[in-house]
Amino acid sequence: MRAEDWAKATEEDKEIIRSNKRAWYAKSRAERTEEEIAADRRYERIRVARWRNALPEDKKNELTKKSSSWRAANPERQKKSWKSWWLKTNYGITIEDYDEMVEAQEGRCLICIEPTDKLVVDHDHETGKVRGLLCSACNTGIGHLKDSTERLFSAIDYLTKSRQSDNSEVPQHD
Numbered sequence: 001m002r003a004e005d006w007a008k009a010t011e012e013d014k015e016i017i018r019s020n021k022r023a024w025y026a027k028s029r030a031e032r033t034e035e036e037i038a039a040d041r042r043y044e045r046i047r048v049a050r051w052r053n054a055l056p057e058d059k060k061n062e063l064t065k066k067s068s069s070w071r072a073a074n075p076e077r078q079k080k081s082w083k084s085w086w087l088k089t090n091y092g093i094t095i096e097d098y099d100e101m102v103e104a105q106e107g108r109c110l111i112c113i114e115p116t117d118k119l120v121v122d123h124d125h126e127t128g129k130v131r132g133l134l135c136s137a138c139n140t141g142i143g144h145l146k147d148s149t150e151r152l153f154s155a156i157d158y159l160t161k162s163r164q165s166d167n168s169e170v171p172q173h174d
Helices: 003-008 011-031 034-054 057-073 075-091 095-104 136-144 149-164
Strands: 120-123 130-134
Touching: 034 075, 057 075, 075 095, 075 120, 095 130, 120 136, 130 136
Parallel strands: none
Antiparallel strands: 120 130
16 A cells, blocks of 8 residues: 555554454465565565665654654553564564463473563574573573584583582583
8 A cells, every 4th residue: 555545544444454464464474484474574674774764864853753752652552562563573473472472381481490571582593483482591591502402412511510520620521
């Protein structure tokens, strides 16, 4: 739909269009591969950046002021809106999907099983597939281990040996 047509549409028409798009996307997403979804996310980021960069400087400033004042007046809605955008853009899930995952995990990290208010989305960096929700410490840990089970087993071996050895002696790795 062209911008001029959208501007003329009633709120009821706009909601119908949004609803149809959501339904199409949900149906379409089930039939698409993770690679296609990731490519769409990259394209959307590029499209928005090009659109914004093509605006005249005064229009950019006007948009910045409007969005800044809206964020200041609506901090909770802004936080939810940003989180929703982040989840959809980076992981291809909705905020409802995220909330369902939190509920299914009972608000606990899948690795350390500790309850937390701030669960982060863990995903496979090669496929983009969401694996679950983790606390920041566990997500950072497996990230630093480069999602490698070999490195993880090596780290477990290292920690086990260091606990068994005398503290004055540096443990040797096999």
